[in-house]
Amino acid sequence: MDVLGWFSAADYTIAREILQRGVAAIYLIAFVSAANQFPALLGEHGLLPVPRFLQSLYAAKQPTLFRWRYSDRLLLAVAWTGAALSLLILLGIPQQAPSYVFVPIFLVVWLLYLSIANVGQTFYGFGWESLLLEAGFTVGFLGAHDTAPPITIVFLVRWLVFRLEFGAGMIKMRGDRSWRDLTALYYHHETQPMPNPLSRTAHLLPRWWHRVEVLGNHFAQLVVPWLLFAPQPVASIAAGVVILTQLWLVATGNFAWLNVITIVLAFSAVSDPVFGFVAGGAHAAGIGSATVPLWYAIVAAAVTVFLVVLSWQPLRNLFSRRQLMNASFNRWHLVNAYGAFGSVTKERYEVIVEGTLDDPDDTTAEWREYAFKGKPGDPRRIPRQFAPYHLRLDWLMWFLALGSRDTRWFEVFLLRLLEADARTLRLLRASPFGREPPRAVRARMFLYRFTTRAEKRATGDRWVRSEVGLLVAPVALNG
Structure with a gap:
């Protein structure tokens, strides 16, 4: 049985493929990173050993598979299992199964990484950890090929992009004066945490260009996010602006997967017809079912209500004078507050x-x-x-x-x-x-x-x- 057609986002099946495979690719990188670095940083003989951390009252409240026992061997088993499942999703294999199989697989990936992040202490104290966890939980419910993407889940992904971009824009306007007087990028390319091969070139560009960069940033983060909820093709154009600005950040700095996952999530606003137009006017064929089965509509509706309820605190935070940056309001890292570089280091x-x-x-x-x-x-x-x-x-x-x-x-x-x-x-x-x-x-x-x-x-x-x-x-x- 199918529910009313309004619940089906049949025009976003290509976006679903990009969202699920793209997020899975980032999970793959994150799990491999954990396997390579976690034992030395946080393992049994690490710089901040997890076994010692687990003895604290704070750790006892964190949802993690390591709550009862930690060992480096178990950590590696969790990391490589997560990497293997992420690779399968990246290749599109679980998507061929029914949604009642696919969605739990994605949730297992989310839970495995949640278990790592929640014991990662200061080495995992970055906003993009929560971003990856929220993204994984949300895009998993876009479903497999036996259902069309539920429209409410598509909009929840856009709501995530909105908080990510608008939150970053607001924290800048409320923070360092250099963002308001357009001088922030006189310094940022040089003082960012980890420059890349083009950072020096970007830093040496004329100062008038740096002022244009800041103006462009304000437009992209304070104006464009609202347009993600507009009708097509305006929403797709807004997504394009987000993608282009994030590509510039990728080209000029090393911000882990923050920019890449933002690019991936922005595709939630790009419809199949727009993909077809960009491809030369060809009609972009949908991938999978064009309808949402009733049973899955009930699941997606329940998840939507759950995430909407959790959205109240992050919504208030966006317009608070004491806006929190990169904050989680629950132990599960769902519906978080985001923002980066509210202040710019001058030296x-x-x-x-x-x-x-x-x-x-x-x-x-x-x-x-x-x-x-x-x-x-x-x-x-x-x-x-x-x-x-x-x-x-x-x-x-x-x-x-x-x-x-x-x-x-x-x-x-x-x-x-x-x-x-x-x-x-x-x-x-x-x-x-x-x-x-x-x-x-x-x-x-x-x-x-x-x-x-x-x-x-x-x-x-x-x-x-x-x-x-x-x-x-x-x-x-x-x-």
Whole structure:
């Protein structure tokens, strides 16, 4: 039996494919990232061990499969299971099964990643973790090929994009004055957490262009999101604006999967006829059923009511003078508040970690630098592109340089370097001592800026750095 035609979003079957496969692809990256980094950062002998965290009252309230037991082996089983299921969805295999099979598979992926994120502590304290969880839960209910996408779920995905974009726009207007006087991008490309190969080029563009960038950002985040709910083709055009602005951010920075998932979710506003028009006027054929079975309409309606009820606090937050940025209002990370870069750092500081094989008290001791994969270090090295892969240690090093109060993980990190811990060293690009433990390590603070074009021609360097001071005095295992 079919319900009324209004509940069917039969014109959004191509969008459904992009949404489900795109989100699954990001889950795949996130699970692989967890398998590669979690044991060293948060494992049994990690920088912030999960077993110790699970003893806290806060952890006891978190929904996670690790509540009763954690081991690195179990973590890897969860991560690789999630990666395998994500890959199947990316390939479109579970979508061929009935929705009563497909939707639970997507929910299992969501639950597995929720279990990881909820014990990830500061290394998982990023807004895009909640974004991925909310996206996975929502797009899973778009259903398999035996049903048309329910129109209410399509609009809930747009509501997610709206909160993501409009929330970011409002936090900027309420935050740093540089967003209001259009000077924010005089600094942002240089001071962002992890620059990429084009960040310096973007930074060196004329200042009038940076002001245009800020104006374009305000238009894209404060005006365009409202148009996502307009009739076609206006909604598709609005989605196109979101996609184009996010592509510029992808081209000029490393923001893990934040920009990529925003691009994917924006396709919720692009209809099949618009896809056909873009393809040259051909009619875009729907994928799967054109109707919603009654049983699935009941499921989708229940989920819609559930998510609408949870939307009240995030809605209030959007228009609150004390707007929260990247906040979750429930333990399940559903219907969250988003926003990024409400303030812009004007100067870039970097923590440089060094070790020595000599007596650290000897003024002639040779100190050699540990090289990180993503964060700036060697002034001559071109910043690499890692996003949508998330280098969690490198991001925390950026917060450390900004004066982060939680430095427990960094203290243990220095200890692991003194031990030449193999897992920890794999998080780095290179250790100056190979597998040999240093006699002592220290951390110095430097001020970094991009070289001008003339400086680059003269020296070959991409950064100019000057020492600010000593962050951590030399420490050794023998005290």
